Amino acid sequence: MIELFSADTPNGKKISIMLEEIGYDYKLTKIDIGKDEQFKPDFVKMSPFGKIPVIIDHDNNESIFESGAILIYLGEKSGMFYNKEERLKINQWLMAQMGTIGPMIGQHHQFHHYNPGKSQFGEERYFKIAKRLYQELDNRLKDSKFLAGENYTIADIATWPWFARHEWHDIGIKNYINLSRWYQEISNRDAVVKGYSFMDKNLEIPKI
Numbered sequence: 001m002i003e004l005f006s007a008d009t010p011n012g013k014k015i016s017i018m019l020e021e022i023g024y025d026y027k028l029t030k031i032d033i034g035k036d037e038q039f040k041p042d043f044v045k046m047s048p049f050g051k052i053p054v055i056i057d058h059d060n061n062e063s064i065f066e067s068g069a070i071l072i073y074l075g076e077k078s079g080m081f082y083n084k085e086e087r088l089k090i091n092q093w094l095m096a097q098m099g100t101i102g103p104m105i106g107q108h109h110q111f112h113h114y115n116p117g118k119s120q121f122g123e124e125r126y127f128k129i130a131k132r133l134y135q136e137l138d139n140r141l142k143d144s145k146f147l148a149g150e151n152y153t154i155a156d157i158a159t160w161p162w163f164a165r166h167e168w169h170d171i172g173i174k175n176y177i178n179l180s181r182w183y184q185e186i187s188n189r190d191a192v193v194k195g196y197s198f199m200d201k202n203l204e205i206p207k208i
């Protein structure tokens, strides 16, 4: 049994989607990051930077922080969405999500969505970077069905939730036809629909 400590954010949804995809039973423990629950000593023991998501695998009492590490762990444990032969490619696209796509789009959320009008420099910088990422991923998905190749993998599971916030981005995902095709195909998966609404059963995936 896996225990997921999470909040309703793109990083949180990566793991609920993965757990639905691999069909594992899991128990959800909500961490209210708006109320600083991530800084409680018991949580920081598991997550040294005070960030969700975290899992505990109660089969072996391992606790794991960092969403990319959790996806790798669950991919190896289940033998799903992390094929051995494709790992070099999957790792590259997963690291690109962890190191570039997530942090940069996260800044775009901060400046453009949550705090407009506070910093023209920040708004312009991250809008431009986010727009570039839309184009770069559209280019990749022109040549490749999924990010790492022909198969849906943990790299897609890590990246998709960030584009599920496309309405916040004001970039116009529908103008990026390959990115839209990929977004829509993943949105249609039952496990993604369930994992997306893991904290609010009425939450629907934003359409293009």
Ligand SMILES: N[C@@H](CCC(=O)N[C@@H](CS)C(=O)NCC(=O)O)C(=O)O
Pocket: 007, 009, 010, 011, 012, 033, 038, 050, 051, 052, 053, 065, 066, 067, 068, 098
């Ligand atoms: N690199 C981390 C990032 C996790 C992260 O930024 N989590 C955010 C929510 S999406 C969080 O816990 N924020 C609370 C805080 O920073 O105080 C991962 O992918 O697990």
